[in-house]
Amino acid sequence: MKITGEFTYAGKAEKHVAYLEADNENTRLRVTVNGHTHEYAFSESRLSQPLGSLPDSLFFPDGNCFTAPRNVPLHTVVSSKKVSGAFIHAVEKNKIALIGSVTGIVCVFLLYFMVFIPAASSAITKIVPDDFSLYLGKYSLELIDGEYFTKSRLPAEKQQEVTDLFLSVIPDKLKQDKLPLKIVFRHSEDGANAFTLSDGTIIVTDDLIKMIDHDDELAAILLHEMGHHYHRHVMRSLVESSVLAITFMWFTGDVSGIEDTLVHSGGSLLALSYSRNMETDADEFAAQEMKAQHRSLKMMISVFTKLSDSADDDENSFLSTHPGWESRIKAIENQE
Secondary structure: OOEEEEEEOOOOOOEEEEEEEEOOOOOEEEEEEOOEEEEEEHHHOEEOOOOOOOOOEEEOOOOOEEEOOOOOOHHHHHHHHHHHHHHHHHHHHOHHHHHHHHHHHHHHHHHHHHHHHHHHHHHHHHHOOHHHHHHHHHHHHHHHEOOOEEEOOOOHHHHHHHHHHHHHHOOHHHHOOOOOOEEEEEEOOOOOOEEEOOOOEEEEEHHHHHHOOOHHHHHHHHHHHHHHHHOOHHHHHHHHHHHHHHHHHHHHOOOOOHHHHHHOHHHHHHHOOOOHHHHHHHHHHHHHHHHHOOOOHHHHHHHHHHHHHHOOOOOOOOOOOOOOHHHHHHHHHOOO
16 A cells, blocks of 8 residues: 655655555565655654644654655554564564464463363353253253163162162252252163263163162262262353364354354263363262262272273373273272
8 A cells, every 4th residue: 555645854844745655564664755765664663653633654763754644544554564564573583582472372372272261161151041951951861862872671679779879879069959960761782871961960871770789889970970960060061162162163264153053052962071170070079978978989999990991991092081090090099
C-alpha cells in the first residue's frame, strides 16, 4: 500500500511531497522524495503516538520525518506491521531469542493442555446441571445396551446379594448425593469389567462377579467406581475431550465440526478413558473408605492382581491413560 504524505529533512522546515510504502516482508519502509528513495528498517523507525486530530508521523534514525494526511490513519496501517516486523527481524538476528521464543511457545502449549484445560474442565464440570448428567447417563446406557452388553445371566439371588453389599458400602458422603448411586448387571463378551455412568449408575459384568472370592474384593471395586462418581470423573472426562476437540478444530481452522462435537458428545462417552490422576484419585478414595469401613486392603490388592492377570497391561506405554496395575498395587500397599 502506497501512502502519499509530506517529508521533511532533518533540521529543515521545508516540506516535500513523498510516497511511503513497505516491502513484501514488512521489514523495511521505502520513502520516495523528488525522485530519490530512502529506505529504513521498521525496527529503527518510530511512529508518533495518536493525539487528537493531529496527523500521524514516522520518525527515522537519520532525523528525517514522514507525515501522513490527517484522514489517513498511519498509526493503524503501519503500527501492527512495524511491531511484528521489528520482532521478527530481531529474533532472526538473535539465535538465543529464537530459541527462547520457541521454548516459550512450547511452554505455553504445555501449560494450556496440561494445566489450563484440566482446571477449566474441572470448573465447568461443577456447574453442569444435574439434569444433564441424568440425561447423559440414561442415554449412554440405552446406547450400550444391545450394542456391547446383553441381559445378565446371574441368578436373581446372586444379583440381590451383590446389591445388598453395594448398598452397605456406599459412603455417608454419597448417600445424599443429588445423583444417587445404583447398580445394574450386564453380560459382556469382553470379560470382567465395571464402570460408572454420569448419572451414578455403576455397571458390573457377570464375569467380574464370578471372579470375586470375598466380599471385600467386590467392595474395593465398587468403592473405586464410587470414587469416580464422587469426583465426577465421567463428566470431567467428557468436558475435557470436548474442549480438546474444539481446541484442535479452532487451531486448524475447521470450526464446522464444533456443533457436531457438542451435540454428539454423549455418544463418545464409551471411548473416553480416565486420566492417570483420575484413576489414582479413585484408588485413593476406595482405599480410604475400605479402611474407614474396617475392610481389608489385602482384598483390594487381591482383586487388582486378578484384574491385572486378566488384562492386557502396558505399564511402560507413554500413551497409556491408566497407571499400571503394578504401580496401583504398590500405592495401596503403602497405605496398609
